[in-house]
Structures are given as structure tokens and as C-alpha cells.
Amino acid sequence: MSEGNMRLTLKVWRQSNENTAGSFENYQLEGISPDMSFLEMFDVLNEQLVEAKQDPVAFDHDCREGICGMCSMHINGQPHGPLQGVTTCQLHMRSFKDGDTIVVEPWRAGSFPVIKDLVVDRDAFDRIISAGGFVSVNTGNAQDANNLPVPKEAADDAFAAAACIGCGACVAACKNASAMLFVSAKISQLALLPQGQVERKIRAEKMVAQMDAEGFGACSNTQACSAECPKGITFDNIARMNREYLGAKLSSTNV
Amino acid sequence: MATSPRLDAKIPEGPLETKWSKYRSSVPLVNPANKRNLEVIVVGTGLAGASAAATLAELGYKVKAFCFQDSPRRAHSIAAQGGINAAKNYQNDGDSIYRLFYDTVKGGDYRSREANVHRLAEVSGNIIDQCVAQGVPFAREYGGLLSNRSFGGVQVQRTFYAAGQTGQQLLLGAYSGLQRQVGMGTIQMYNRHEMLDIVNIDGKCRGIIARNLITGELERHAGHAVLLCTGGYGNVFYLSTNAMGSNVTAAWKAHRRGAFFGNPCFTQIHPTCIPVSGEHQSKLTLMSESLRNDGRIWVPKKKDDNRPANAIPEDERDYYLERRYPAFGNLVPRDIASRAAKERCDAGYGVGSSKLAVYLDYSAAFQRYGMGEANKNNISNPSQEDVISWGKAVVKEKYGNLFDMYKQITGEDPYEVPMRIYPAVHYTMGGLWVDYNLMTTVPGLYALGEANFSDHGANRLGASALMQGLADGYFVIPYTIGSYLSNEIRTGKISTDHPEFIKVEAESKARIEKLMNIQGTTSPEMFHRRLGKIMWDKCGMARNAEGLSQAITEIRALREEFWRDVRVMGKVNEFNPELDKANRVADFIELGELMCIDALNRNESCGGHFREEYQSEEGEALRDDEDYRYVAAWQYKGTEDWELHKEELIYDNIKIAQRSYK
Amino acid sequence: MIVMSWFTQTLTSSIGKKLIMSLTGLFLISFLVIHATINAMIFYNDGGETFSHWGHFMGTNPIVRTLEIGLVLGFLFHIYDGLMLTKNNREARPVKYASRNANANSTWYSRSMGLLGTLILIFLVVHTSHFWIPNRANQFSTGEELDLYNMMLEIFQNPWVVLLYVAGCFSLFWHLLHGFKSAFQTLGLYHIKYNGLISFVGVAFSIVVPLLFALMPIAMYMGWVH
Numbered sequence A: 001m002s003e004g005n006m007r008l009t010l011k012v013w014r015q016s017n018e019n020t021a022g023s024f025e026n027y028q029l030e031g032i033s034p035d036m037s038f039l040e041m042f043d044v045l046n047e048q049l050v051e052a053k054q055d056p057v058a059f060d061h062d063c064r065e066g067i068c069g070m071c072s073m074h075i076n077g078q079p080h081g082p083l084q085g086v087t088t089c090q091l092h093m094r095s096f097k098d099g100d101t102i103v104v105e106p107w108r109a110g111s112f113p114v115i116k117d118l119v120v121d122r123d124a125f126d127r128i129i130s131a132g133g134f135v136s137v138n139t140g141n142a143q144d145a146n147n148l149p150v151p152k153e154a155a156d157d158a159f160a161a162a163a164c165i166g167c168g169a170c171v172a173a174c175k176n177a178s179a180m181l182f183v184s185a186k187i188s189q190l191a192l193l194p195q196g197q198v199e200r201k202i203r204a205e206k207m208v209a210q211m212d213a214e215g216f217g218a219c220s221n222t223q224a225c226s227a228e229c230p231k232g233i234t235f236d237n238i239a240r241m242n243r244e245y246l247g248a249k250l251s252s253t254n255v
Numbered sequence B: 001m002a003t004s005p006r007l008d009a010k011i012p013e014g015p016l017e018t019k020w021s022k023y024r025s026s027v028p029l030v031n032p033a034n035k036r037n038l039e040v041i042v043v044g045t046g047l048a049g050a051s052a053a054a055t056l057a058e059l060g061y062k063v064k065a066f067c068f069q070d071s072p073r074r075a076h077s078i079a080a081q082g083g084i085n086a087a088k089n090y091q092n093d094g095d096s097i098y099r100l101f102y103d104t105v106k107g108g109d110y111r112s113r114e115a116n117v118h119r120l121a122e123v124s125g126n127i128i129d130q131c132v133a134q135g136v137p138f139a140r141e142y143g144g145l146l147s148n149r150s151f152g153g154v155q156v157q158r159t160f161y162a163a164g165q166t167g168q169q170l171l172l173g174a175y176s177g178l179q180r181q182v183g184m185g186t187i188q189m190y191n192r193h194e195m196l197d198i199v200n201i202d203g204k205c206r207g208i209i210a211r212n213l214i215t216g217e218l219e220r221h222a223g224h225a226v227l228l229c230t231g232g233y234g235n236v237f238y239l240s241t242n243a244m245g246s247n248v249t250a251a252w253k254a255h256r257r258g259a260f261f262g263n264p265c266f267t268q269i270h271p272t273c274i275p276v277s278g279e280h281q282s283k284l285t286l287m288s289e290s291l292r293n294d295g296r297i298w299v300p301k302k303k304d305d306n307r308p309a310n311a312i313p314e315d316e317r318d319y320y321l322e323r324r325y326p327a328f329g330n331l332v333p334r335d336i337a338s339r340a341a342k343e344r345c346d347a348g349y350g351v352g353s354s355k356l357a358v359y360l361d362y363s364a365a366f367q368r369y370g371m372g373e374a375n376k377n378n379i380s381n382p383s384q385e386d387v388i389s390w391g392k393a394v395v396k397e398k399y400g401n402l403f404d405m406y407k408q409i410t411g412e413d414p415y416e417v418p419m420r421i422y423p424a425v426h427y428t429m430g431g432l433w434v435d436y437n438l439m440t441t442v443p444g445l446y447a448l449g450e451a452n453f454s455d456h457g458a459n460r461l462g463a464s465a466l467m468q469g470l471a472d473g474y475f476v477i478p479y480t481i482g483s484y485l486s487n488e489i490r491t492g493k494i495s496t497d498h499p500e501f502i503k504v505e506a507e508s509k510a511r512i513e514k515l516m517n518i519q520g521t522t523s524p525e526m527f528h529r530r531l532g533k534i535m536w537d538k539c540g541m542a543r544n545a546e547g548l549s550q551a552i553t554e555i556r557a558l559r560e561e562f563w564r565d566v567r568v569m570g571k572v573n574e575f576n577p578e579l580d581k582a583n584r585v586a587d588f589i590e591l592g593e594l595m596c597i598d599a600l601n602r603n604e605s606c607g608g609h610f611r612e613e614y615q616s617e618e619g620e621a622l623r624d625d626e627d628y629r630y631v632a633a634w635q636y637k638g639t640e641d642w643e644l645h646k647e648e649l650i651y652d653n654i655k656i657a658q659r660s661y662k
Numbered sequence C: 001m002i003v004m005s006w007f008t009q010t011l012t013s014s015i016g017k018k019l020i021m022s023l024t025g026l027f028l029i030s031f032l033v034i035h036a037t038i039n040a041m042i043f044y045n046d047g048g049e050t051f052s053h054w055g056h057f058m059g060t061n062p063i064v065r066t067l068e069i070g071l072v073l074g075f076l077f078h079i080y081d082g083l084m085l086t087k088n089n090r091e092a093r094p095v096k097y098a099s100r101n102a103n104a105n106s107t108w109y110s111r112s113m114g115l116l117g118t119l120i121l122i123f124l125v126v127h128t129s130h131f132w133i134p135n136r137a138n139q140f141s142t143g144e145e146l147d148l149y150n151m152m153l154e155i156f157q158n159p160w161v162v163l164l165y166v167a168g169c170f171s172l173f174w175h176l177l178h179g180f181k182s183a184f185q186t187l188g189l190y191h192i193k194y195n196g197l198i199s200f201v202g203v204a205f206s207i208v209v210p211l212l213f214a215l216m217p218i219a220m221y222m223g224w225v226h
């Protein structure tokens, strides 16, 4: 409810497209309300830029409620900003102080090229899912849902892994720009469920191969990814993926 | 009243229960070799689009799919929280296909088509089977079987859910099916592409014009059929629970090229959303309807009571839903709950600094659950503090994520003070008119999911949109499209060099250039806000003839101003969200006008459409079945010019009655 | 070739490379146990008698000598793979962040394994050229072992050498503090029931072993051991 009263300095990465070099621009903002979300603060900035006949800052966003995974700002050195467990769109200005300078950059990773300003290309994630992040079941083939009891614990664990929103903050946070948390969440979800068993080995092999082909780094187990993940995807998923992958490589018949 | 000759719903003959199964087994087939030569364009990758694209590709069609986000997984279906209905009767509580059918028609205030709704109820069970087979992690009981919850407006437990993220899990299931086909090369996926128009050749829809949002290039894509699965248009109100990018552009362009728009004024206002906190607000956040299971809704009995909630004694609180609707209490359908909240606030009993909110209070639930815990653990004479803290723990387990979300957004702790809620635009029952095959009035052009007008009448029940989206995509269109495509096997490849493609592309280009060249003084965002305000004030939760007529005039003026004064920054041939926005707002303005015209035409109150002139003494909606038991399908004739076509709704199986939840 | 292909594919994958790091790292850890145990014999302060006895055993026993080849290979693999990984990982982020608050999500030493490893490597070069290389060279040429104990006493009179060794031990401490549990994680051995134990042993090991090593030059320099 409080009236807008914060003054801020924004240092924002501006870059026209993938092939040009970018740089930081400084912007002054006034009258920011602590109740605004971080993206609404950017709306104010953009309105101000349009007013001044300048190109507004491009940034990705859609649902603005922390579920679509589209928003992706690296704020003051952390993906999705200083609060744990929230996406950029769920971050509110009350997490900052009057007079703060805020540095905003896009996700940085070779596999996430910058499209414009703060917008990056995350198609690599889709390609990894295409490589094996599914159960091969055509529509119409399914048996009655309750013919396949799933232990509650397995279902809950699978759900926890499936809660990943594919935002890429894990890649952004990792010093190696590794995508292991994202990939392991999907591998885990399906490895934990009976439905995933049939393709369990080939899935792990193919998804990891695709992940490597995309150029993401390896895992140094720093756990930065899970600390920054807005959906609390836990680090043990990566251990599970390592087991799944190495086990599959040792025992599968795919040579 | 007779159905317009332009509206043939193509409902199969025969008894309701066997219409679909009979039709399904007699619909013409396309042989596999021919399927490979038939291309289907699917615009949108939400539940409807992703499921349709994946299933059609599995069947052997060549599919091209489009979405404006950076990945198909981000469609707004992802945001659905509560659950998905299915007539499985796993709880043995008397559910059946008929009951789901009946509840949906009644919930929709008798403005939907019997045959469609029955089909929906019939395939609802298959959806759950399919999703489970894909690995969707629905909530389960300790025995390993699926768990259910109940939702507003029904008395059985038929809602399947995955915590508060059901839409996400269902969409990721459909998305995985889609990406599997992408990997196999049977679907070509176009992310960050916005459909700007459809291309009709000789009276049939033959393709689309899309803008590559990264490069700004216009592209022509040809197909033997085009499926619009582009979601709802609630963003016409500016503030809604929809995603920022949700738009009407695809449906609207189709409308302008011949697809009739059905019941555009039917919008759903969801009762439990976090209230607007200030001018800066860009969207509204829904608090799942499931909160109404345990929370009690109230306002102070005294007008303009400025005391904090906790300082208002019990006997000075008005639990108005329990007072007005003792049978359903806090669980009345959405339209009723929303209107009741508005009524109280308008009468001066609203709370919070804006006075546009009511309390959703969990203190009784803390107490009740706390005592339950005490009993369970055999603790007699527990202290009041202990009871409350145990109760809070139980509530935390059930609704913790929602409480956290509330706190994050408002900065208030809902464990300590009651939540403030207010209704917000949430869903649009209206959409492109489709027949039983889901085909619009343009041959070869289909509409699925929230984009069509089909199954929910004047009000949608909770957890039924997910069901409808997946029913359309997984189990309806794969069959019904055969009746059209079986006649297309001789068409051959459609060339995008056809003069119609060139013409429509040129028109899209001209419009973009026009938008860019105005260089006025006002941002697209500002126009959107202003449109939203007109719509909310005059075509929102309550409407009247006078307000609607004013709104129409105001919107026309706004449109004129927009095309004179909009300022779009950036360039055409680059990533330019401002331009995307301008394009969408331009279409919303036109839609807004039609919505008001439709609302003005419908001289009755039904479901989400409440005309103040038509209400009972107690303020309940008064339907006029004699004169308005029809689908209003609007044909676009030109600027400010529409022709109304009526599809009469015939109820052979359900006895129409006044809805009562008292 | 076909047999090799899945095998090399596995070991050159991101997870496979880490598998090598982990296995060689654990192997090196086991070596450290022995190395530290034997060297700790100097603390008997018996003029190097016990130490030289075991040193002799290690330097001449054919099984140990064979294992030593494995050790050298282990080091080489670990070092090569570690440097390659560090390089690949850097390349995965060609444009760096201007502002980075990494301490909010991870420890500095877990992010600095390459640096710490390189420091260890530098130390190793110096260390092996002090003892192992001259000793083995002498063994080859004359068949005789050198008097390592007295060499130590002499070399550790130089305060710079002592400092360098202590710095090496610090690097090892940080390297192990992350490396020990990281190796288990890499192998997929991550389980709520055992994480506590692994963590505890890891921390204890990372403190005890480098501390023991560091005390050796210090003790000799200070004259506690002679």
C-alpha cells in the first residue's frame, strides 16, 4: 500500500543482438514503491524510456507468478536476485533499500546466447528434453490410471523433481554453466516412477549426451545451483543422475 | 428462436450417451500413407495445443507448432493450480459421467451444448489414464492410488491434482510428448513466433502468417488444416490472472477473416485473488479456490470500519456467504462468490486501504485443526496457544505454498492476520464458435482449449478447463479432424507463393509499418491500461445497458486515439516486445468493443454475465431462457459492424432450472 | 573399436570425466593415508629409525613399487583431467558476469578446485624434486636409497621451504575439504543417512592429514624433531 518513495540506480546490460557487443547503461529511477515486483520496476523504467524516445529494455517474462520459468535476470550477482526460493517476477522491491544501485545482467552461458539485452536463448533445454525427457507412450495406449499403484513417497519425490520450471537459474549460478540440476531433475522424476522404468537407461544416456553436446559445463559439486533454484530442486538429483548414467553406461546394451 | 443457417453444429444423431462413440467409429479415416502428406499447423502449445500436436504427429500427420514464448513449456496452462476433473468415481461417492455432465451444464448456467459437454465427461477418464502413463506425478494416497479433492459447485470428489501445480505437471506431460515428436522430426517447432493472420484460399483456411519474434521477419506457413489453441483473452481487462503475453490476436485475426466469435461477453471472475495494491500493478495473482475449503470469508458488519481485522470481535463480523447461501456456504460457484464480494465492497463494507477487498480468514481452521491434533494425540485440556500453533502446522502442510505466496506478494503474514482477497478476471468462456468437430465457421480452421467457446456455457466450474483443453487435444481433434482431412488427400502440397499468402503477408506488413510510423506520445501499455479500466468498470462483474453503451463509445474513441497516438519504440526487424504488445493491444481494443456489444445484447443475467437490470429481489441472477437460450455467434462485417447469429441450445436430457446454491 | 567407443564415450562425457576425477582423487586420498602415516613416524623422534625402516620397505617392496606406477598414473590422470575440466568449464561461460555474489550460494574453495589443485601441483614439483626424484634416480643409478630423514632435516632448515610446504598443506586442506565429499557425490553416493558421516570424515580427514604434513617441516625447523 505504501506510496512509491524509493530512488534507485540501475546498471543494466544492453545488447542489440547476438552478434553485437553489449555494455552497461545506467538509469536513475524515482518513486519506486516497495510493493512493486522487480519486473514492475522494470515496467516503470521502460515507460520512462519510451517517454524519452529511447529503446526500452528487453527482458523475458510471462506468467509473473513464478511458474512459467520465463523471467531470468541476474541481479546483483545472483540469478533471480538476493532472495532464495523465488523467481525474478516474485521478487519485490521491499528486498532492496532506498538509494541502492542494482546491477542487472542476462544469464551468462555459452549455451544461452543473448538475443537482446536481458533475453537469452534457452532452446538447448528443449533439445535436451527431446533427447529423452519423456515416456514413449502414444495417446490412447494407456491402461486405467489406478492399475498402476505408485508408492506415495515415490510420487512425492518425483513431483518434487518435476517442479522444475526450466528457468536456467542453475546454469546461470554455476561457475561452470552446468545444466546438471535441470537435466537431473527430469531424469530423477522419471527414474523414480514405475512409468519411467522401460526407457530408464537409454533416457539417461541420451539426455546426458545431448547436454554435453550443447556445451554446458561439468559439475564441480559446488551446489550453487540448488542454492539458487527458485523451485528448491535438491542437489541429490545430480547424484541420482550420476548413478543412473554410469549404471546405464555399464549395463545397457547400447554400444 | 431458430438457429441461424450459418451455424451448423453438426451434432451427431442418436441418444446422448452414444453420440460420441458412434460418431467416433464412423468418422472417415485417412490412411497412413496419405497422413504423411497432410500438414497440420497448430498455433499454441498449452494443454490444448501441445496435446493436439503430439497426438496428430503420433498419428502420422506432418505438424508445425507455434508459440510466442521461448519454449512450448511456458504456455499459460502452466499456471493452473487447483486440479483437473474426471468422472472416475475412484472415491466411490456417486460420481459418474452423467453427473459430471450434469454439474458442468448446471454450473454453466444452461448456456452450453449438451452433446459437447457429454463427450467431455466421457473422455475425462482417459485423460487421467494418459497423463499417468506419461509420468505426471499426481498426488497419491498411502496405498499408492490416486488422490482426489473437491472443488466449488459440486458435491463429489473428482478433482485430480499435483499439489498446487496441476497445470504445470499436466503441461509438462503434454510438452514431453510434443518434444518427443520434435526429436523424431514429425513436429517442427517454432518458438518465439507470433501468429499474425490466417490465410484463406477458396474459402478454406490454408495457412498462417507468423512473425519471427527474434528477427522480426514475417513468415508464410501452409497447412491443410490450422488449429488455433491460443488460450483465453482475459487480458482485455489489462489486470487479470493471465500471463502478460496472453492475447487474443490469433483468434481475433481468424474472426476478422470469417470465424464467428461465440459469447464474447462470458468472462469468469475468480473470487479469491490477491487485491490490487497500487497503480503500478501489472497482473493479478490467483489464490487457489481450494482455500475456500477451509477459510471463512467475511467483512465487518459496520460500514467503513477501519479497525484491524483482529480487533473486530466475532459478533461484529458478517460471514456473508454463509449467511446468504447456507447450503454451499463458502463453496458456492465462482460467479456467485465474486458477485457477493463486490456487492459488500460497493455497499461500503470493504476492507484494506483500497476498500476493495474482503477477508479470507483461517483462524477458525487453525482452531479446528488444532483441536483435531490434540484429540489425535490424546491431549486433554491443551492451552489455546498450543491448539493454534498445531492448527497452523496442519494448515501449513495443506496450503503452505499459497500462504508463502501471499506473504511474498503482500508483505503480510496470513498466519497472523486474515488474508485480503478480491475477485479478478480469470478465464473466458467465450471464444471462437466451433461445431461438434471443433471446426470454426472457416472450413479447415479449428479452435481448441480456452480459445473456443465450447463447453462451459456462461460459467466454468473449477478444474474443468484443464480437462477440456486435454480432451480437445488428446481425444477429440484426432478423430474429428479426419472428417475434413479425408477430403484433402488430393489437395497436394499447398504453395506459400499463392497470391493470397502474398496478399495477407503484405497486409500484416502494412499494419506493422503503420504501427511503427505513428510515433505518437502514448505507449501501448498505457492504452492497454485504459482499455482495461473501461472494461472492468463497465463490462466487468456487473454490467448495465447504460454503462455498456458508454463503454462502446469510449472504446471506439480509444481505438481511434490508438491509431493516431501510439508510440512504438525499437525497430521492425529485431526483437521488439513493444511492437508485439502494440499489435496485441490493437486487437484487444476491437475485441473489447464486441464484448460490450454482446453484453448489451444479452438482456438477462446468467453465469459470469450479470446485468444489473436482471436480478431477483435478493440480488440473484435472473436468466431469460425464453429469449436468450442461445449461443451468440458474431460475424465480423467491418469496423464497428457485426452481425449476430444465434445457435439455439436444446436441452433434451437435462431439465432446465433456476440455479440454486442456497 | 566398438567396445572402446561406448567406453571412451563414457569417460569423455561430462559425468565420465568427473568419474575419473573422483576415482583418482579417492585413490590419491588413500595414498595420502599411507604417506602421512609413514612420515608421521618421524614424530617418534628416534633419529629417524622407524621412519627409515618403513621408508625402506616402501621404496623397495616390489608390490609397493608396482603400485607406485599406479600412483604416478593416478596423479597424471587426475591432473590432466582436472586441468581439462577446468578449461572446458571456463569455456562454457565465454562472457563473464560483471557482478557476481557467488559467496551467497557456494564456498570459495569449492569454486577454486582448479586453482587449489594447481597450487598443489606446484608444491608437488618442488616436493618431488626434493625427495622422490633424487631418491629414485639414485636407486636407479646406484641401487642405494638416500638417507631421506637427514635430507629432510637439512632441507627444512630453510624457512622459505617450510613456508612453501605449509602453504602446500593449506592448499591440500581446502582441496580436500571440498574434494572428499565431492568425490562421493560424483559417484552418486549421496544419501541422507550417510551424508553426515561422509561430511564428518571428510572434514576430519582434511584437517588431520594436512596438519600432520605441515607439522613435519615445522617440527624439524623448530628443532622439535632431530
Ligand SMILES: Cc1cc2nc3c(=O)[nH]c(=O)nc-3n(C[C@H](O)[C@H](O)[C@H](O)COP(=O)(O)OP(=O)(O)OC[C@H]3O[C@@H](n4cnc5c(N)ncnc54)[C@H](O)[C@@H]3O)c2cc1C
Binding pocket: B043, B044, B045, B046, B047, B048, B049, B066, B067, B068, B069, B072, B074, B075, B076, B077, B078, B079, B080, B081, B082, B083, B084, B085, B166, B167, B193, B194, B195, B196, B229, B230, B231, B232, B241, B242, B243, B246, B247, B249, B250, B286, B426, B427, B448, B449, B450, B451, B462, B463, B464, B465, B466, B467, B469
Ligand atoms: C492462474 C490460473 C489458474 C488456473 N487454474 C485452473 C485449474 O486449477 N483448473 C482448471 O481446470 N483450469 C484452471 N485455469 C484455466 C486453465 O489453466 C486454462 O484455461 C487452460 O490452461 C488454457 O489452455 P490452452 O491450451 O487453451 O491455452 P494456453 O495454455 O493459454 O496456451 C496458449 C498457447 O497459445 C500460444 N499463443 C497465443 N497467442 C499466440 C499467437 N498469436 N501466436 C502464436 N502462439 C500464440 C501461446 O504461446 C501458448 O502456447 C487456470 C487459469 C489461470 C490463469
Ligand code: HEM
Binding pocket: A219, A220, A221, C018, C021, C022, C023, C024, C025, C026, C028, C029, C032, C078, C079, C082, C083, C085, C086, C113, C114, C115, C116, C117, C118, C120, C121, C124, C175, C176, C178, C179, C180, C182, C183, C184, C186, C187
Ligand atoms: C594429493 C593430491 C590430491 C588429492 C588427494 C586430490 C583429491 C581430489 C578429490 C577427492 C577431488 C574430488 C573429485 C570429485 O569432485 O569427484 C578432487 C578434485 C579436483 N582436483 Fe584434486 N587432488 C589432488 C591433487 C590435485 C592436483 C595436483 C590437481 C591439479 C590440477 C588437482 C585438480 C583437481 C581439480 C581441478 C578438481 C575438481 C574437478 C571438478 O570438480 O571440477 N588435484 N581432487
Ligand code: SF4
Binding pocket: A163, A164, A165, A166, A167, A168, A169, A170, A171, A181, A182, A185, A225, A228, A229, A230, A231, A232, A233
Ligand atoms: S533446476 Fe531449478 S534453477 Fe534449474 S531450471 Fe529447474 S527450476 Fe530453474
Ligand code: FES
Binding pocket: A060, A061, A062, A063, A064, A065, A066, A067, A068, A069, A070, A071, A087, A088, A089, A090
Ligand atoms: S514470469 Fe513466469 S516465472 Fe517469472
